[in-house]
Amino acid sequence: MSFHAGTIGLVGRPNAGKSTLLNKLVGAKISAVSRRPQTTRNRVAGVYTTEDMQAVLWDTPGLHDAWTALNNHMVREAEQVLEEVDAVCLLIDAEPLARAAKADKPIIDTTLQTILDKVKGKKLVIALNKVDLVEKGWLLPVLGGLAESGAAIVPISASEGEGLETLVAEWRKVLPEQPALYPPDHLTDALERQICAELIRERIFENCEQEVPYSSAVEIEQFDESARETENVVRIHARIIVEKPSQKAILIGKGGSMVKKIGTEARKQLSELLDCKVRLDLFVVVEKDWTANPRARRGLGYA
Ligand SMILES: Nc1nc2c(ncn2[C@@H]2O[C@H](COP(=O)(O)OP(=O)(O)OP(=O)(O)O)[C@@H](O)[C@H]2O)c(=O)[nH]1
Ligand SMILES: [Mg+2]
Structure with missing residues (x-):
């Protein structure tokens, strides 16, 4: 079996669940999680290793319209990670998308389109997160709307740990074939x-x-x-x-x-x-x- 390894940037709007996903996969709390947006201010790295792949995950601050110097730093930090990684996992909160579907509004709105434009040219996997909060019936139109992006889309619940195997399998497909970058028991570079x-x-x-x-x-x-x-x-x-x-x-x-x-x-x-x-x-x-x-x-x- 071939081994795939590389870096993946976890990006998305504030509060999408990026840090929750990192912690869940690493199996330890290494990144701050809160109910408020803009919790993460700097990139945090975690390493996830299986038998046939290793993803070096970069958790990033949420992409948003920055209006202060600190916010500017946060968005720059996320954008820099985008430039440096082998692939991008865009996390999207399913709840507002399900609301859009119910209201017959476009699933890919201008904010989401702006983020999709930012990751253009990158290998991309979309993780539709917080599906535990969405009525199953509304998932289909949301997935249909997101399909326009052309990326693989995996419904997950980062907090419940649902769908993560499928997500990791999609990551493997977009990572280069090469040996692991870290020993398998290595969890994080953060001190x-x-x-x-x-x-x-x-x-x-x-x-x-x-x-x-x-x-x-x-x-x-x-x-x-x-x-x-x-x-x-x-x-x-x-x-x-x-x-x-x-x-x-x-x-x-x-x-x-x-x-x-x-x-x-x-x-x-x-x-x-x-x-x-x-x-x-x-x-x-x-x-x-x-x-x-x-x-x-x-x-x-x-x-
Ligand atoms: N119900 C539910 N809640 C979730 C899920 N994933 C994350 N959350 C919650 O969403 C909130 C935001 O999660 P974070 O992991 O801090 O989100 P983030 O994308 O890192 O946010 P920023 O760092 O602010 O950009 C927290 O209250 C999490 O507990 C999920 O799958 N289901
Ligand atoms: Mg965060």
Whole structure:
């Protein structure tokens, strides 16, 4: 049996489920997932290996109309990945498409067409995601509408793990025949401390309202593994950076309740990731308008 391997960019609109799919296939939480759009800000790599293929998956920020410097960085990041990969997997949320079908509107609207134009010339597989949320009867017209793109289309549910075998089989078809790029047990290139920062940021996205998640960044100041072997514990100091004192107040919450909740939830996830106990200290600091400041953005890895 021939072996196929290469890089695949997971792209799509914000909230389509790209990070969920990456985590599901890798079998570990390496990329932040939240109910809010624009959760992912930088590319994250995960490796998925079977007997006859290996896909190096690049999770990317959602493609959207950027209106701030930080958003610009996110879209550029996704577009750069598009240029570098062997093939593209475009994730599309099935729900709005099913609504379009019900309303007798075109399945490929202008936004989707813009994204399809961006990936033109690339080997393409479309993953129609969140089919668990769509009445089966509306799936057919949606698939019919998407067929105009000319790409292979696979209905999936990233969160439920449905359709993933078929998706992976389609990926294999578009990847070049070559040996694996990584050892089969290799899961990610991301550093543990980077993933930790992402998972703390994810908890802010899930717990805080309005602009707070979009004005927050997380920086790991200390990642102390000196007692990892002996006492099975890692000590982590992280700074949550916000843009305004009012956001700091929201993040800290009444009597510290919000930062405590974020800390408790994050600690649980970090402990799973690192497979040991985690002592987590969170500090909230204001760095005035950091999202608009190129140097501050660079310092936080968003440039
Ligand atoms: N019901 C259902 N929900 C899903 C599925 N896949 C993802 N979700 C949910 O959709 C939301 C967005 O998922 P993400 O994985 O963060 O989406 P993303 O495409 O990475 O989003 P950005 O990083 O913001 O571009 C989360 O609440 C997920 O739990 C699915 O197959 N079914
Ligand atoms: Mg994401």
